[in-house]
Amino acid sequence: EATQALIDLTVQPRVAPPNYNLTERERIILKLMVQGLTNQEIADQIFVSRATVKVHVSTILSKLGVQNRVEAVRLAIQQSLVN
Numbered sequence: 531e532a533t534q535a536l537i538d539l540t541v542q543p544r545v546a547p548p549n550y551n552l553t554e555r556e557r558i559i560l561k562l563m564v565q566g567l568t569n570q571e572i573a574d575q576i577f578v579s580r581a582t583v584k585v586h587v588s589t590i591l592s593k594l595g596v597q598n599r600v601e602a603v604r605l606a607i608q609q610s611l612v613n
Contacts, residue, residue: 556586560590560612561606564612587599587602
């Protein structure tokens with residue numbers, strides 16, 4: 531006696547991940563954080579001071595609701611916040 535497996539072919543709408551109101555610059559910095567760059571390396575990449583990067587990183591952490599860079603990177607990867 532053969533049994534048939536029911537396959538759900540319902541297409542689920544793809545839900546965009548939250549953007550956490552990150553600016554384009556913050557997204558760039560977050561992407562560089564995901565790549566493991568330090569504040570100084572990020573500053574060198576985007577031609578700003580290390581202090582400016584530090585302010586952006588603090589803002590990113592606040593917007594994401596995380597305590598540190600590791601949590602920010604994990605969330606960015608999990609939520610596909612960077613490509």
